[in-house]
Amino acid sequence: MTPSPETSAAQSLEKDAYQAFDRGDLQEASRLFGKLVEQEPTTAHFHYMLGLSHKYQLDWQESLHHNLRSQQLDEEFDESSAWNAGIAATALGDWAEARRQWTQCGIGIPEGEGPIEGDFGLVSIRLNPWAEGETVFARRIDVVRARLLNVPLPESGHRLFDIVLHDGAKTGERRIEGGVVPVFNGLARLAPSDYRTYVAFVRCDSPADIEDLRNATLPGIGYTEDWTGSISHYCLRCSYGTPHRHDDEATESLDWESERNLGIGSQSKAAVSRLLKEWVSRGPGRHLDGIESPDHEPPKVEHGFTWWRGPDEDAADELDA
Known part of the structure; x- marks a missing residue:
C-alpha cells in the first residue's frame, strides 16, 4: 500500500x-x-x-x-x-x-529537600567538550554535580574547586593510581570557586625541589601542580611571553628539565608570591621567572559537530558503516 x-x-x-x-x-x-x-x-x-x-x-x-x-x-x-x-x-x-x-531511577540519594550533598565517587570531567576538552579529576557530590580537584588551564574558564554540572553518559576512562575512573562531559559551571588559576614559571635543579613546593602550604593556597610534562601541546612560557630559550637538543639529552611551568589554585596573587618567595629561599638553584593570572570565561558552546559522543560510540558507528 x-x-x-x-x-x-x-x-x-x-x-x-x-x-x-x-x-x-x-x-x-x-x-x-x-x-x-x-x-x-x-x-x-x-x-x-x-x-x-x-x-x-x-x-x-x-x-x-x-x-x-x-x-x-x-x-x-x-x-x-x-x-x-x-x-x-x-x-x-x-x-x-x-x-x-x-x-x-533507583539511585540512592541523601534525604532532604534542597541540594544533594554526598560522595558519589571520583571521576574525570572533560571541561568544555565542544572546545579543547581538557580533562581534570573531580569528586562527585551529587548524581551530576562534581567539585574540581585539579587546577584547570586558565583558558578553560574554570577554577580549582568549581562545582560543575556533568552529563550522565560516560565518554571514556582515565587512569589514576589504583585503577581507572569514568570520564563525563562537563556541561556548565554551576558555582565558581574563589581560587583563581595562577601560572608560575620557575627554575630548579631536581624533582625534589618541585616536590618541596607541591607539599608547601599557606593560607589561601589550594593546590600546586607541575604542568611541565602534562601540558605539552604548546610552549606555555612562549604563550605568556616569559623570557627563556629553546634548546631541543639539550632537552632530549637530559632527564630533568630545569624550567618548570606550574599551575597554582589560590585565592590571591599575594599568597602565590609569598609561597614562591619562601620556596626560593629554602634551597639553592631555585629561581622565579614570573607569575601570570589570566582570567577567561568558559568558551561558548559550538554547534555543527557531535561533541557529546564518546570515542566508543564513534568507533561503533565506523564498524557499522
Whole structure:
C-alpha cells in the first residue's frame, strides 16, 4: 500500500530531524522536532528528542519541559528521559524534581529537600567538550554535580574547586593510581570557586625541589601542580611571553628539565608570591621567572559537530558503516 502524501511528508520530516541531530546541527534539529511535536503532540519520543536537542544547547527549561512531557506520554518508564530531566532540573536548581527523577531511577540519594550533598565517587570531567576538552579529576557530590580537584588551564574558564554540572553518559576512562575512573562531559559551571588559576614559571635543579613546593602550604593556597610534562601541546612560557630559550637538543639529552611551568589554585596573587618567595629561599638553584593570572570565561558552546559522543560510540558507528 502506497503511503499517503501526508504520511510521506511526516516520514521525511522525521528523517531530516534525526539527520540534523546526528550531524550536530542542534538548532535545526530543535526546529524540526518542534514541528513534529506540533503535528503529533502525544508522541513521546518526539518530545524526548526535542528535550535532548535542547539539553545539548544548554537550554535547561525547554529540556526539562519536554522530558517531563515524554514521561507523561510514555506507557513505560524511560530511564534516559529521567536522566535528562534530572540533569535539567539540577541545572535549574529544581531540587525537588531532580530528587524525584533520581529516585525513580533507583539511585540512592541523601534525604532532604534542597541540594544533594554526598560522595558519589571520583571521576574525570572533560571541561568544555565542544572546545579543547581538557580533562581534570573531580569528586562527585551529587548524581551530576562534581567539585574540581585539579587546577584547570586558565583558558578553560574554570577554577580549582568549581562545582560543575556533568552529563550522565560516560565518554571514556582515565587512569589514576589504583585503577581507572569514568570520564563525563562537563556541561556548565554551576558555582565558581574563589581560587583563581595562577601560572608560575620557575627554575630548579631536581624533582625534589618541585616536590618541596607541591607539599608547601599557606593560607589561601589550594593546590600546586607541575604542568611541565602534562601540558605539552604548546610552549606555555612562549604563550605568556616569559623570557627563556629553546634548546631541543639539550632537552632530549637530559632527564630533568630545569624550567618548570606550574599551575597554582589560590585565592590571591599575594599568597602565590609569598609561597614562591619562601620556596626560593629554602634551597639553592631555585629561581622565579614570573607569575601570570589570566582570567577567561568558559568558551561558548559550538554547534555543527557531535561533541557529546564518546570515542566508543564513534568507533561503533565506523564498524557499522
